[in-house]
Amino acid sequence: MDPEAPKTLLITLTGKDRPGVTAAVFDRLAQAGVEVLDIEQIVLRRRLVLGVLVTAPHDWKRLSAQVERAADELQMQVEVERGVGDNRVRAVGRSHVTVIGSPLRASAMAAIAGRIADSGANIDRMERMARYPVTAIDLHVSGIAPERLRVMLAKEAASQGVDVAVQPANLLRRGMRLIVMDVDSTLVQGEVIEMLAAHAGVEAEVARVTEAAMRGELDFAESLHHRVALLAGVPASALDEVYRDLVLAPGARTMVRTLRRLGYRFALVSGGFSQITDRLARDLHIDFARANELEIVDGVLTGRIVGPVVDRAGKATALREFAAACGVSEEAVIAIGDGANDLDMLNAAGLGIAYNAKPMVRDAADTAVNVPYLDAIVYLLGISREEVEAADAAAGIVTPAPPV
Known part of the structure; x- marks a missing residue:
């Protein structure tokens, strides 16, 4: 028995990708009767990297020579390493780390990877989720608790000017979930109350008070009553004009459309007004909506709210009620918001996302998305841009071609 005979062989093939490469390599392996233990393959800019870990046959040198001849015929490079152990992911502390940049610079990736290494954790796998209009990379990390990793990477992300989301690698990421969204400056651009105030x-006064409330400097309910009082006498028809002028956040329809295909449910929870949010819910096929109701008498706004205000606590209550109605746990809820009145809602959810949010909200949320594309949320859920575009194309929806 050869004392130097390896138990495994790691075969790494690199070169220009073309049809039949993988088949040719496995044909040689099949002739040797080996077992396949692990496979990794990526294609980057038409360059193939194929790694195959197999059991070593008795005549492993003959197999190595056959694989090298196959590589020569394919005009590719190959490396055969002996005695490489199986690539076992550490069971403790497994996370998905999604890095989003526009652009995503090498220096930022170096910094993020460096912090992961400093913690003693390991990057087991990397894959691209999107390259346009943002670059999104998903890292599979093991060896550190997700909570610790999230805190560690948050500071680095802020320093590098990229978004980093850390989520536990578990089945919840693949299950049906409920998305609860704020409306003003989240689902839609701008603030509805300011658009009404223009009438x-x-x-200017309403915008000043709104900004202070979103920063957490004023009690939300008190500030809302003050702002709504200034709207007294505005014709109710102004609500129709405001709705026609609303601009959705870039990617909003794509996000809702994509996740609804996968069985996700959606809810709008707003400190704004039901006269607007109910229409948005109907137009976007949103399942639930809760907001404040403006009082209208004789066709004009009275400057009052009907019923209790949907404030910071009210948003969290609505989230829990909608989750119960869907039959999902709060851990299966994703909340998205930008203002201080969203904080309880973000904290109540399994994943709270601060979307283009105020600093105090970014600091308190599980993760922050600061690129101006709401559909970047799907990358956090393991859905690639290519999958989104393929599903849209099958439905006859044409998406703009990315730059070369």
Whole structure:
């Protein structure tokens, strides 16, 4: 018995990708009767990297020579390493780390990878989720608790100007979930109350109070009553004009459309007004909506709210009620918001996402997305841009071609 005979062989093939490469390699392996223990293959800019870990046959040198001849015929490079152990992912502390940049610079990836290495954790796998209009890379990391890794990478992400989301690698990421979204400055651009205030000539004052409330400097309910009072006398028809002028966040329809295909449910929870959010819910096929109701008498706004205010606590209550209605746990809820009145809702969800949010909200949320594309959320859920575009194409929806 050869004392130097290896138990395994790692075969790594690199070169220009073309049809039949993988088949040719496995044909040689099949002739040797080996077992396949692990496979990794990627194609990057038409360059193939194929790694195959197999059991070593008795005449492993003959197999190595056959694989090298196959590589020569394919005009590719091959490396055969002996005695490489199986690539076992550490069971403790497994996470998906999604890095999003526009652009995503090598220096940022170096910094993120460096912090992971400093923690003693390991990057087991990397895959691209999107290259346009943002670059999104998903890292499979093991060896550190997701909570610790999230704290560690948050500071580095802020320093590098990229978004980093850390989620536990478990089945929940693949299950049906409920998405609960804020509306103003999240689902839609701008603030509805400021658009209404323009009809009363008080836009500047309302904008000032709104900004302070979103920063957490004012009690939300108190500030809302003050702002709504300034709308007294505005014709109710202004609500129709405001709705026509609404601009959805870039990627909003794509996100909702994509996740609905996968069985996700959606809810709008807003400190704004039901006269707007209910229409948005109908137009976007959103399952639930909760917001404040403006009082209207004789066709004009009275400057009052009907019923209790949907404030910071009210948003979290709505999230829990909608989760119960869907039959999902709070851990299966994703909340998205930007203001201080969203904080309880973000904390109540299994994943709270601060979307283009105020600093205090970014600091408190599980993760932050600061690129101006709401559909970047799907990359956090393991859905690639290519999958989104393929599903859209099958439905006859044409998406713009990315730059070469």
